[in-house]
Amino acid sequence: MTCLDIIADYGLRSIGIGERLLPRKDFTLCHQITLIGSGMIWNIYFGTLALLGGFFFSMVLALGKASEHPLLRRTCNWFIFIFRGSPLFIQFFFAYFAFVSLKGTFSIFTSFTSAWLGALIVLFCNTAAYSAEIFYGALKAIPRGDIDAADAYGLSRWSRFKKIIWPTMLRLGWPAYTNEAIFLFHATTLVYFSAFPTWQQRGDALYYARYFADKTFNPFVPYPILAGYFIILTLIVIWIFGLMNQRLNRHLPQDRRISLKLRLNLIR
Amino acid sequence: MEELKRFLIFSFCSEPETLGNLQWLSCYLTTIKHSELYKSVFVVLLLLAITAPVSLMFGFGGAMAARSRIWVINGFGRLYIAIVRGVPDIAFFMFFVIALDQALEWLRHHTLCPDWSDAIWQGNDFVVCPEAKMPLSAASQWVHNSYSFALAILTFSIVFGAFAANVLFGAMRAVPGAQIETADAYGMTRRQTFWRIIVPQMWVYALPGLSNLWMILIKATPLLFLLGIEDIVYWARELGGSKTAKFTSYPHGDLRMWYFLALLVFYLAFTRISEIVLDRLMARLTFGQAITGGDSQRAGKT
Numbered sequence: 001m002t003c004l005d006i007i008a009d010y011g012l013r014s015i016g017i018g019e020r021l022l023p024r025k026d027f028t029l030c031h032q033i034t035l036i037g038s039g040m041i042w043n044i045y046f047g048t049l050a051l052l053g054g055f056f057f058s059m060v061l062a063l064g065k066a067s068e069h070p071l072l073r074r075t076c077n078w079f080i081f082i083f084r085g086s087p088l089f090i091q092f093f094f095a096y097f098a099f100v101s102l103k104g105t106f107s108i109f110t111s112f113t114s115a116w117l118g119a120l121i122v123l124f125c126n127t128a129a130y131s132a133e134i135f136y137g138a139l140k141a142i143p144r145g146d147i148d149a150a151d152a153y154g155l156s157r158w159s160r161f162k163k164i165i166w167p168t169m170l171r172l173g174w175p176a177y178t179n180e181a182i183f184l185f186h187a188t189t190l191v192y193f194s195a196f197p198t199w200q201q202r203g204d205a206l207y208y209a210r211y212f213a214d215k216t217f218n219p220f221v222p223y224p225i226l227a228g229y230f231i232i233l234t235l236i237v238i239w240i241f242g243l244m245n246q247r248l249n250r251h252l253p254q255d256r257r258i259s260l261k262l263r264l265n266l267i268r
Numbered sequence: 269m270e271e272l273k274r275f276l277i278f279s280f281c282s283e284p285e286t287l288g289n290l291q292w293l294s295c296y297l298t299t300i301k302h303s304e305l306y307k308s309v310f311v312v313l314l315l316l317a318i319t320a321p322v323s324l325m326f327g328f329g330g331a332m333a334a335r336s337r338i339w340v341i342n343g344f345g346r347l348y349i350a351i352v353r354g355v356p357d358i359a360f361f362m363f364f365v366i367a368l369d370q371a372l373e374w375l376r377h378h379t380l381c382p383d384w385s386d387a388i389w390q391g392n393d394f395v396v397c398p399e400a401k402m403p404l405s406a407a408s409q410w411v412h413n414s415y416s417f418a419l420a421i422l423t424f425s426i427v428f429g430a431f432a433a434n435v436l437f438g439a440m441r442a443v444p445g446a447q448i449e450t451a452d453a454y455g456m457t458r459r460q461t462f463w464r465i466i467v468p469q470m471w472v473y474a475l476p477g478l479s480n481l482w483m484i485l486i487k488a489t490p491l492l493f494l495l496g497i498e499d500i501v502y503w504a505r506e507l508g509g510s511k512t513a514k515f516t517s518y519p520h521g522d523l524r525m526w527y528f529l530a531l532l533v534f535y536l537a538f539t540r541i542s543e544i545v546l547d548r549l550m551a552r553l554t555f556g557q558a559i560t561g562g563d564s565q566r567a568g569k570t
Contacts, residue, residue: 085539086532087487094528101525223363
């Protein structure tokens with residue numbers, strides 16, 4: 001069996017295409033690389049969708065936190081505190097069991113108990129809360145002069161926000177937001193690790209890495225492969241976010257541009 | 269039945285079937301099994317209490333190594349910081365515990381039974397001689413428990429030590445250059461400058477990073493579950509699952525949601541308290557320092 005056959009059989013295994021049974025013996029390096037790589041599909045799925053949705057929600061939260069309306073401000077503060085102040089791991093557990101209980105009474109919640117929707121919602125809220133804190137900080141860091149200048153030009157509130165405040169907020173918050181994005185991709189490994197069950201052994205990269213480590217009693221192969229995949233993913237994220245960062249900074253002279261500075265975190 | 273044993277005695281608990289809601293709950297929450305859950309909360313606190321200082325020590329060592337002028341030590345310090353920070357989160361935890369365990373057994377195997385002829389890695393199995401097993405298979409349960417707890421502490425400390433090393437390394441460099449030049453002018457050696465000038469002054473620069481780490485450490489404690497310890501997550505799942513009247517005097521449906529809600533509240537409260545304490549500590553440390561925080565404190569006072 002050549003490596004190409006293995007890729008054809010297991011390359012899309014994590015989404016249910018290809019061989020039904022996982023390999024049980026004679027694990028080659030090719031098996032491990034292919035299956036763990038196939039699991040990365042889920043990590044990318046969770047990371048990308050949560051990030052895209054969370055980006056817009058975080059804007060709402062950040063603006064709500066900065067708002068003068070006390071009820072709105074307090075609600076946003078609480079939301080952010082709840083998701084930033086507790087472990088993601090516990091959030092997954094709580095959400096899963098809450099969805100399971102709700103499923104008993106309302107049948108709409110049936111699909112919420114599977115990872116593709118339930119875990120995505122938790123990740124979405126979580127990243128929205130973390131990003132909101134970042135963008136709130138950026139909002140507070142906008143130079144007063146910029147806003148004074150906009151007022152001097154007689155911009156209306158809405159166009160002042162659209163043309164001055166929002167782009168500056170994005171620009172100032174972008175390096176921290178890049179870290180948040182990387183961090184979120186790392187956090188997607190927790191999904192199948194916590195409560196959410198894998199269906200027909202369709203798991204993420206860590207799920208398969210753990211499978212191989214359990215079967216071979218040798219963690220020194222699957223985990224470094226997993227780490228390798230994540231390093232590549234991280235580099236891609238840095239590259240894409242770096243392009244956006246360049247675009248956000250394009251009006252500034254070289255020496256005033258903000259460069260991305262990587263600061264990885266461990267656990268959320 | 270076993271559940272009738274309890275660690276807190278209420279007189280009305282002898283016949284749980286007849287009780288009203290509130291009394292039922294107070295009886296239910298004081299069974300022996302629940303004391304395991306409360307114990308595991310203390311295990312979390314114990315883990316934090318041990319890991320925080322140990323990883324601070326590791327971090328201090330790492331930061332000192334990364335500052336060293338001997339290239340071997342310097343390289344080691346920088347490698348330690350870089351590797352642990354580069355690898356995605358929990359994969360490290362998974363990997364490290366098995367790797368540490370195997371490394372210990374491998375070392376013991378080579379010292380304790382040098383004339384063992386079979387290979388250690390037999391295909392997919394890792395086999396060492398019985399004397400080298402960690403802990404020995406004949407050892408009692410508490411030895412097994414404390415061994416895995418010690419491994420967990422070591423793993424946490426190594427990982428968080430790397431993060432602390434990074435924070436402290438930055439803080440050491442943030443001490444104003446003028447201070448160090450003054451120390452040089454007084455003829456202090458490098459060692460004296462380090463211990464008398466840099467170390468006492470670096471904490472105010474390190475504290476924001478360290479308090480951030482502390483928050484992350486709190487939120488990392490549920491990972492004990494992954495390291496095979498019967499921790500709060502384990503007990504919440506165990507106790508919350510639905511029980512029928514056949515096995516317990518307190519039959520109930522699926523309560524896991526409520527157990528995890530309690531854990532969520534526990535963590536939120538813990539985070540909030542830490543935030544308040546760390547803010548106070550920061551105010552104490554900035555007092556009288558020549559940085560913006562210290563200046564604004566002075567401006568507020570006078």
